[in-house]
Amino acid sequence: MDIEKVDRILEEHEYRHSAIIGIMQDVQDIENYLPEETLRYISDKLELNLTKIFDVATFYKAFSLVPRGRHTIKVCCGTACHLAGAARNLDQVERTLHIKAEETTDDRMFSIETVNCLGACALAPVVVVDEDYYDAVKPGKIEKILSYYRSESER
Amino acid sequence: MKVSVIIDGQMVQIEQGAPIIDAAKKAGIFIPTLCYHEALKPYGSCCLCIVEVIQDGQRRLVTSCNFPAAVGMEIFTNTARVRQSRRMIVELLLVRCPDVPLLQTMAKQMGTGLSRFKTREANECILCGLCVRFCEEVVGVGAIGLANRGVDREVATPFKMASDVCIGCGSCTYICPTGCIKMVSDRKTPNLRSLKMGNCSLVPCPNSYQCETCQIEQEFFKDIKRVIAEFRSKGQ
Numbered sequence: 001m002d003i004e005k006v007d008r009i010l011e012e013h014e015y016r017h018s019a020i021i022g023i024m025q026d027v028q029d030i031e032n033y034l035p036e037e038t039l040r041y042i043s044d045k046l047e048l049n050l051t052k053i054f055d056v057a058t059f060y061k062a063f064s065l066v067p068r069g070r071h072t073i074k075v076c077c078g079t080a081c082h083l084a085g086a087a088r089n090l091d092q093v094e095r096t097l098h099i100k101a102e103e104t105t106d107d108r109m110f111s112i113e114t115v116n117c118l119g120a121c122a123l124a125p126v127v128v129v130d131e132d133y134y135d136a137v138k139p140g141k142i143e144k145i146l147s148y149y150r151s152e153s154e155r
Numbered sequence: 156m157k158v159s160v161i162i163d164g165q166m167v168q169i170e171q172g173a174p175i176i177d178a179a180k181k182a183g184i185f186i187p188t189l190c191y192h193e194a195l196k197p198y199g200s201c202c203l204c205i206v207e208v209i210q211d212g213q214r215r216l217v218t219s220c221n222f223p224a225a226v227g228m229e230i231f232t233n234t235a236r237v238r239q240s241r242r243m244i245v246e247l248l249l250v251r252c253p254d255v256p257l258l259q260t261m262a263k264q265m266g267t268g269l270s271r272f273k274t275r276e277a278n279e280c281i282l283c284g285l286c287v288r289f290c291e292e293v294v295g296v297g298a299i300g301l302a303n304r305g306v307d308r309e310v311a312t313p314f315k316m317a318s319d320v321c322i323g324c325g326s327c328t329y330i331c332p333t334g335c336i337k338m339v340s341d342r343k344t345p346n347l348r349s350l351k352m353g354n355c356s357l358v359p360c361p362n363s364y365q366c367e368t369c370q371i372e373q374e375f376f377k378d379i380k381r382v383i384a385e386f387r388s389k390g391q
């Protein structure tokens with residue numbers, strides 16, 4: 001990641017140690033993951049021990065140390081979604097993209113994640129792509145949903 | 156300011172806000188601990204040191220290694236509730252670490268043994284954080300930290316790579332109550348010590364402590380010589 005960009009983020013957060021989560025969120029917003037060199041650089045600049053940064057980075061599920069795809073597909077596997085057939089949806093997403101949950105496609109286009117409840121149980125089973133919610137998803141609809149993001153990326 | 160507290164019927168005076176384990180020490184009462192160390196800041200992760208406290212008419216269990224003493228506090232270190240809770244804690248730790256002698260002994264002393272719970276994956280680390288805190292607070296290096304969360308929480312170096320800041324002092328080996336960080340000599344590089352914990356290894360010096368021939372060290376010497384020379388020339 002560009003040093004200037006990192007510096008800008010650090011400046012926005014006034015080099016505060018307490019802002020480490022915010023800083024990492026900003027980095028991840030740009031890069032989709034937390035590159036190791038960037039974390040090392042941040043550690044140097046903030047004079048904050050790398051072990052602390054690594055702790056935070058591995059503690060929160062929202063952070064990733066490996067590159068993620070441009071689009072993140074979250075399949076809700078909470079109780080309501082599970083009962084409504086989330087497992088079949090997950091299967092279908094995995095089969096369509098040829099990767100497993102928590103993995104990223106080779107072209108870095110898609111990552112699959114499972115989540116444990118999105119608080120939208122009335123819409124079960126829910127699949128969320130980036131910020132878009134899809135309700136009452138059936139395995140048959142998966143391909144169509146994904147192709148929308150594929151073509152959007154090409155545009 | 157000093158405050159008086161009553162611990163197991165004895166009146167003792169300790170600093171206000173000091174952890175109540177200090178009162179126990181003063182009164183000569185033993186409280187079992189695992190994550191407590193006098194040289195370190197209180198942490199309160201093992202909960203083995205729990206005692207019962209009556210404060211403002213409320214009776215509750217607190218961890219004595221980090222609970223601050225206050226005026227009029229009454230402390231009980233050996234009630235049935237305390238013993239029962241400690242037994243449970245040791246039992247649970249034993250589930251995680253069935254092969255650690257210290258925990259086995261503790262369990263025996265408390266009258267419990269092999270647990271009714273299932274071991275998920277035998278481990279030797281109880282996550283007391285002593286090694287991490289010692290390395291940071293006393294050694295001042297911070298080579299190891301805690302990572303991940305929940306059942307995956309573990310002691311690790313950043314990115315789980317050989318540490319480039321660990322000085323190989325061995326403090327972590329020494330302080331670990333369960334003996335799960337081992338210092339081993341490396342056969343390939345005889346002067347190199349590695350600290351092993353599971354599959355995470357700390358390899359301190361890339362040049363086997365051969366400082367005289369070390370590139371890094373030579374640069375450093377050059378710098379020092381330059382600084383001294385500059386200093387002298389200024390003085391004249």
Ligand code: SF4
Nearest residue numbers: 290321322324325327
């Ligand atoms: S041996 Fe390394 S990791 Fe252990 S306390 Fe010393 S500096 Fe820290």
Ligand code: SF4
Nearest residue numbers: 280281283284286331
């Ligand atoms: S390695 Fe030892 S000292 Fe460090 S957290 Fe685990 S049990 Fe405690």
Ligand code: FES
Nearest residue numbers: 199201202204220
């Ligand atoms: S010694 Fe108090 S919580 Fe561990």
